[in-house]
Amino acid sequence: MKPGFLSKNPSVLTFILILAVFTLGVTFLSEAYGSGVISTSMVKTLGKTLCLCLIAIAMDLIWGYTGILSLGHFAFFGLGGYMVGMWLMYARTREIVLSSAGGVLPMTPQELQDAIATQIFGVVGASELPAVWSLAGSLPAQLALVVLVPGILAFVFGWLAFKSRVTGVYLSILTQAMTLALSLYLFQNDSGLRGNNGLSGLQNIPGLDAVGQDALSVWFLWVSALALGLGYLVAAFIVSGKFGSVIRGIRDDEARVRFLGYSVEGYKLFVFTLTAVIAAIAGALYYPQAGIINPAEMAPIASIYLAVWVAIGGRGRLYGAVVGAAFVSLVSTWFTGGRAPDLNLGFYTVKWVDWWSVLLGLSFVLVTLFAPKGLAGLVDLFQGLRPPKRGGTPMGPSDGSLREQEAVE
């Protein structure tokens, strides 16, 4: 009998179990459905962290498994957020306009739209609804755009880049350029997405005014946990079968896979587009919890941080990405939130708000140099797994291929 999916991926069951326990635990400790030990803002932070874990899985698929260091996935994340944010903002403003309409006559559709446009675009000095907002009134259409816009963008970009055999660091720089171009474009006031003001008030869900933020935050936590669980399953399914072997082959030695007759570009393109869509879905769940989105979120640096999370967690294994994203983003929130106690060195007091970035940067360098397996390496240590002894021979000549210390026998 062929081994089943779960027996090939023992981590999946453990992961789903931990996720379920975590979600239930937070629910029973939340203000809305339980004892109230965990504040609403903390629930939101946890929900956002789950979304970040989801995009980290996407990053691990494309970088850890396929060997493409994409510095553009946060752009897809942001695009997803923008797409859902447009509906949230439009529908919410529509409610406000309708409830505050003071005239004797009921509004014509044109007047209603003009009033909404003035409300939304007053800050950038415009009063007309740009063409990109033409579907903003419809939730299903915008939800479809969450998947379609980043998906098509990733497909076109990936098709162009992979077709002309741009690889390695060149591809990284190219994806970074794409992110920069996108965020610069969105920074303009006439981009139609409110320039650097971004979209705001996204935490208020239209039609759910009766539900308080405390309950909403738990609902979003459930949805995020569900998305993360499904994302993990999909990713585990992809990397466990023959497909997974091929993309790992591409990572370790692209030319050899090509000579074996596989369409390397097709595989890369599929993974690139799929991960872009996963990133977009994560973004669409993240920003309603964050409440605001602006182009600064999509700056190239965000995508690099994503790579940092995955590297610290341990690339090339899915739970590593999740652990890295959760660990680094939570610790980061703790340090930059001013809650970490100052460190008094006698001659100088280290304020973590100022020094956290330094610590993060340096620990990142150290992880890259000395612990390429990242935090997930601790699991190997616990299980007694050792890296293969190849005496320094490389696993593959490609830039993205695993190193001896990263692989597990």
Added chain:
Amino acid sequence: MRTTLLALTASLCLALPTFAQDSAPQTPVPVETVEAPALTGLAAVLAENADQIAKPSRQTIGPVIAAIGAAGPGAPAFLEAWADKRVGQRADGAFFLIEKTKDGYALTDPATGADAGTAPKSEISELKPNSGVRGLIASALVEFQLNDPDPAKRRAALDSLARDGGAEHIEPLRAAIDNETDPAIRAQKERLEGLLTIRYGISTERRVAAIEGFGSDLGLDLRGAINPLLVTTRKAFKGAPEGNIAEELRPGRHINEEEAYAILVAEGLAPARLTRAALRAALEANVENGAVAGIPVAELDDPARRDAAYTALEQAGKVPAGATDDEVTAAVAAHRYADLYAEPDAAVTTAAREAMKGIEMKVGVMQAADLGLDALSLASIYFLAAIGLAITFGVMGVINMAHGEFITMGAYTGYVVQLYISDYTTSILVALPLAFAVTFLAGVTMERLVIRHLYKRPLETLLATFGISIALQQIFKNIFGTQARPLTAPSWLDGAWVLNDVVSISYIRIAIFVLALVFLGIFLFVMKRTRLGLEVRAVTQNPSMAASMGINPDKINMLTFGLGSGIAGIAGVAIGLFAKVTSELGSDYIVQSFMTVVVGGVGNIWGTLAGATLIGTLQKGIEWLNPSNTLAAQTYMILFIIVFIQFRPRGIIALKGRAAGD
């Protein structure tokens, strides 16, 4: 003699005869005047018109000023003083140039300029001509100033004429050209005469000749003179358009119906169109029992129902008739439209238009040249920022994301040096080598500690150096704060090299261009002519082969990396001179620098040069197409680069064969 004068003055100063007689005996009379046989020149004119001069009116003073102007010596000084409110009339009616002293006035005789003693305050009434009169005096003065023996005064007069010359200045200016000896001032006078003729001249031929005389001159003043001639206004006519027509506008071809109707409304030839807001207001004012003209309010969210309601109200006579679409079309069709020149003379406007065409053409060429200079300076900035990368990334294949922070480090070094050395020239001269030293050391340290272990792992290098970049940036913030620090250029770099009114380039940009050239030279020299360059090239191509030839690859890699970082430091000083020195200075350039290297072609300095030129030109070109939006320019530039990489993945100048490395 004294009595003669007294009698004359008394008889002429009709307004103050008694005062004159009363005060005359005490008046000290200047000796010179006493000796003059009779009143001549200025004194006579002043005496003759004393009344008007004392109480001038704008309407009647003209001939008097002209007479004074023609009166000979002393006239300009008198006019000048008069306009400056420095003329006083003594109780006996005589005029003097006055100067306030402690207890009265010091008097100067206007005709001779001689000291005329003093007078107590009570005896002098100051003349205070109003601004209209002062204007007339000033234009009369122009004639004298234009012929003043002092060239500086002549120039000053020309400058003031250039600012607010009028029709009345043309004649004096023409008269002043012939006896001008200084060729520069003569040319200035002739130019100004031409400009004034264009604007205010009376005869068509002279104006046309003046316009044509300038050819396609680039001066802003010429454009300032011609542009008002070409100002047009839109007019509607019932029949054929009249006046100096610039262009007849046909609805549907040149203007659309809306615009045509707007002209009619503006001229009062048609009633204004009913706007949506007005419609709504009218309906709201006529709500009766929850309905407007029988249509329930609840149904009025439909534009068609609103129109119906309004029409019903119109028929009931409750609201004014608004123009319907048919009426608008009919009204538009019943008229003809044209752009009319404000200037009535057709020959002049034709000549002006021709001249403007030539000027615009030439201005266009000059703007292109200016744009070229801008592009060149931007290219040299990118080149400077990228040249260090071209060494570390291009030659060694190491991605250094902290390159931007090395640029920042250089700029901060410059700032710190300026804290200690206040002379800007010296401080820059010290800062350049010091910045090199600091960043060289930083680069070598980083290479030894981190990069050395990752030579085979470019992606890991990217991430590790990025970690260093985050850390460095935050450290800069902690040390220097988030606000911008000043790095001041020496004063001889202030200002700009102005070729004409269109083309100019600031000295600082020229300096950066020169610096970029110097670095290109240094780089080429080091790589092609020195032992170090030879060893670097050898290690780049094949480290183990180089090692077996007795080269120490470790040392070479370290030095090469240090060199690249050091150049980044110097670039930082240069960039800091015109950009704000903040901790984010370098990261603003990092992506563009990578683009420059990648677009140009890795491993080749000429490629970097070509890449910088391409990106600089492109960015300036796009900015020129859409000047209000530099963000869009950067966006489109990056998009272009992404597409460009598709077609030339190895850059403009791609290495071939073994040197390409794969």
